[in-house]
Amino acid sequence: MMPAESDPVAPLRAALAVSPDNLPLRRHLADTLLSLSRYDEAVDEFRKLLEASPSSRDIQLALANAFYQSGRASEAAVILESLLDKPNPPAAACVLYARLAIGEGRIADAVARYKQALEIDPDVADEELSTRLGVLPNQSYQEQDDELFEGRVRHRGAGADGDFETELERPKVRFENVGGMDQLKEEIRVKVIYPMEHPEIYQAYGKTIGGGIMMYGPPGCGKTFLARATAGEINAGFLSIGINDVLDMWMGNSEKRLHQIFQQARDNAPCVLFFDEVDALGGKRSDMQSGTARQLINQFLAELDGAEYSNEGVLVLAATNAPWHVDPAFRRPGRFDRVLFVPPPDEPARADILRLHCQGKPTRDIDYNLLAKKTPKYSGADLKAILDLAIEAKLTESIKKGGPPQPILGKDLLQAIKSHRPTTQEWFSSARNYALYANQGGLYDDVLKWLDK
Template sequence: MLAESPLIQSMRTAVAAAPDDVLLRLHLAELLLNAGHTDAAVAEVAVTLQHAPCDVQARELMARAMGAPAVGPGEAMAAAPPPAASTTAPPRASAPEQPPAPAPRSTVGFDWKAAENQVGDVVPPRFTEAPLAVDGNGDPGDAAAWDVELPGTVRLADVGGMPEVKERLEAAFLAPLRNPELRRLYGKSLRGGLLLYGPPGCGKTFIARAVAGELGASFLSVSVNDVLDMWIGNSERNMHEVFQTARRQAPCVVFLDEVDALGGKRSRTQSNGMRNTVNQLLTELDGIDAGANEGVFVLAATNVPWDVDIALRRPGRLDRTLLVLPPDGPAREAILRYHLRDRPIENVDLSKLLKATDGLSGADLAHLCEGAAEYALLDSARTGTVRMIGMKDMLAAAGQIAPSTEPWFAAARNVAMYANEGGMYDDLVAYLKKKRKL
């Protein structure tokens, strides 16, 4: 491989500083071509043609680099315009005669498709997907547009503690599926909706994935960004396509994350488009035809169930609610073991640590393990001696973390006291009384 001259290296530095300067890049390409670096010259010209596809000099330089034939003398004479009549005196005889200008190379008949194929590996494609139409219509009906996960390996046994949550899930979904004869005897349908609510960071999404794993069902997670669209009618169509995809992939768990954003109270909504989206969600939960949602299990999660439209909680829709609280002792132990499994630890007393972490969410516990690792890392960097993560680090990190669930319980307390119509939040009231927060 030929070595590049200092001039070419300097030009490369200049082009890197001003990548959009077409003339500068063409000058570099010409230097490379003259020095015998044909492939590098082709690459630079190709980038130039990306910025300026109609640049004549770039096209001629590409033709020259790709070995296009030069124009013959006769063709050059025919192509040249006739000389204009001169009004000045002819040059003196003693003046040296200037050499004729070199004939320009022709790009007539040049195979641009072959050139494009040759530089295809050098120049990335300018666009990777078809643009939307003027009215915003894409093709959301394609099932591949929705990320449907295959049945996973996560099971409820992987969820530490939470016996009440597991028992409720067993009654709502799992027992009817495991006992088809009893299901047919008692007329239990393979459909249903469950609303998971509670403070943030307590594992509602993980529980939904565990339910899908227990069912051996596909998992389709839907958030507000997947549905809402700026064009009128597209949000409703997206919502319909979500459920159509789930019906085609049945058995399938549809997980509506932050359902208060997708199904907020219509009485508080000023936008007609948002009201129509909630109406479409209600229609899909009911199923257009009898049995249309057979094998489609809907799990929704929210931190603010009091903001969810009451129609969504009507029997036959999200009619069952489940409070997901901060992890209990066995759950905290499982979470701590999980986040410490690949870290160097020594003499960590989990029983003592569990008492110091009461009330922390799963996200808080993950942050605690990160903080303890930082303490040990910084100490090792200061002393120059690598040491293990110890109990002192864990307790120091725990002392710096305030439970992130406290603001949620402060808001939920008012709801439990003054807005518990029909015993909707009885489980929350019982927990607050148990913790003496009510």
């Protein structure tokens, strides 16, 4: 803390010492601290204010804002979610939530929230947010949807009536190319591959076929990679629906497009239909108040249920970094009824992953077990990044020195490890709150076990 004489808030603090119950004065102090970027002190004061008036939405919002500004996003999120769960939330809470969602890469949520904010109070319009999210404040939503939709469709080069096809892949990667994840591979075999290959056995036991798997966990740990390898494993097609397709859907005509995607998978069966970042599509209904969002979710559920068209031969997989934002309706039987945690690779898996990524590259003297020991908490993507760093360094060296390309050595990789920190920790710090305080029926027990390690 600053010495009293040079601290601009010292007079305020002195006045408060005399009358600690003067709430407007404390509020003034809190706001002043925030404007001086003295976040921890501001948070303290907002907390005291909240103790005095626990149900004040204004103060909850102010505290969330202080958390947000100081970079404590998950704490801000917890407060905002409780504000937004109640009817008639303040428009400013929606705006702040939209900013948070952008920070977490949940663009569709951000769009929905920002639109909601504008519906409640057009005055909260913010030019930067509008541009970023493609939401134009002064137009009717219908017009705007059409305009953006047209723009995007043209960009994709599809027909004027909005028909489009997502590219169907034929992946070459198989389970053997995925390091570790033995348990997950087995779950996928039993739950989706065998039933598809031997439907008669399942039917004999009266087991219904269907239902999908939702994978969640920190980024870079192989969710997308494993989904693609599942298709490769059974020589099936692979349709990957990512955030951009989902965004396109949000911009208009969403139910029709979602239906087209499912039809494309059905037409190409056997096919793995993979929804990446599924939280963008199937956000909690309470999170997404707008009519469009609800309709889209209901359409998604209906397609998953396969009530109208059979999903035979379609394996539905999904991945998310934020399972707590996915509507629980998605977890009912026949839908994503297996929710699996994809942790960072353990030591043997890390050795495997490094070995796999070094295949076909010039290497020498690499002790994979040692490297694995040196990389706790590193994701598969982190390990790949390390190899890329080492290769880059070798390339530069070879070019400078001339002569034949030098092999990558174990010590080059050790060197690279030093310059690349693991990227999984941030995820755990936000997951922790949900696992501890919103562990829906033990859904996140695996995360808790991991936190204890």
